[in-house]
Amino acid sequence: MGKIALLFPGQGSQYVGMGKPLYELSPCSREIFDQVDAVQPGISTLCFEGPAEALNQTQNTQPCIFAVELAALAALKCIGVEAQGIAGFSLGEVTGLVAAGVLSMDNGLKFVKKRGRAMEEASQMTPAAMVAVLKLDNATVESLCHEFNQCYPVNYNCPGQLVVALLKDDQEAFLTRVKEQGGRGIPLTLSGGFHSPFMTYATKLLEQNIFELTFAAGSIPLYSNAYAKPYPESPVDIRDYILHQINHPVLWEQTIRNMITDGFTTFIECGPGKTLSGFIKKIDKSVTCYHVE
Structure with missing residues (x-):
């Protein structure tokens, strides 16, 4: 029996109306949106109603996608779906840290908000x-x-x-x-040159905040974008992985190939759009992909 992996997409997958079906149909998802709104008011409204101009600003996009992804995860947990591994694309890797139990939801949301602002600032520089x-x-x-x-x-x-x-x-x-x-x-309709040296300034800004975060041992493996292998357990190494990811390439194809080698045969994309499922089908047609939005 093959293993199940959860996937979380990144920036660029957002659209006005995302997450609304989850909010309306799943009490577990609705609870997540309510919790996120308590920390950062207006997130649900921005996801469901826009406007697009505001939603597409990096500092808003990232916490909105983060909320939708956690809501999709909550819906899966409510029906008893259990995964044995996780991978997130860019921003989705932060959601993955929460899903794996490495980071609390509150800390994850705070970091995503700071990450979005830092990347926005870096984008404005060049x-x-x-x-x-x-x-x-x-x-x-x-x-x-x-x-x-x-x-x-x-x-x-x-x-x-x-x-x-x-x-x-x-x-x-x-x-x-x-x-x-x-x-x-x-x-691409993105506001900056992400995952490149253009984001080095963002990394430096976030270095000042990363030590405010508390990390726990993950319950399941989270595969890193930048290294295409599972995150380490040491808090110091986790911090390095998180920062390194921001101004280094996303090795998505190699990550998925490594996961397949490790026995993963079913991938469930949690969040807006089906971009990651499309990538996986081009990487290996033999695996099964599902999507929860």
Whole structure:
């Protein structure tokens, strides 16, 4: 019998109306939204009603997605679903820390709020953009990055899809080079160059807050984005992993491959959208994916 893993998506998956069905249909999910609103008033309203302009601001997006993901997790727990492992994409890794019992919900929400603000500040320092490159192998995309100053591969999503962070002024030239190589470039609607050196300032800001958090031993393995392996148990190492993730690439494809090697055959995506399920089907068609929203 294969193992079950929970997956939590990251920024970019948000949309106005997310989480509302969970709130209406699951008392357990409704309790999570009420708890989140008690700590940060207005989160539920922003998720359910928007406006999109406010929801898409990084400092708002992150706590909103965090709330929806925990609400989806609560709905699963209410019906007795138990997982043996967790992985979260970018922001979703913080939700994963809560789901694994490493971080309390209150501390997780406080950190997500500070994380969003820090990344927003870092984004304002350098005008950066993100582009998803399709139909090219990783080596070709990495080679294209070397042609530009401050251009970095940041999200290794699945075969044939690698996201790049670069200066906004270089975006059009980069898209042209991708097309010349036979690929397709899709500009992403994100406010900064996440998981790259553009976020080093955010990491420095969060270093000042990370020691306010209390960590416990996790109840199940949480796989790290930056290292594609389970988090360590030492609080010092956990802090390092959390900070390292912010300005280093998300090794999603390798993470999922390692989880499959470790015996995971069923993946349940908890949160807005089905992006991660789509990635997994391109990584290995033999596994089973479900989605809870």
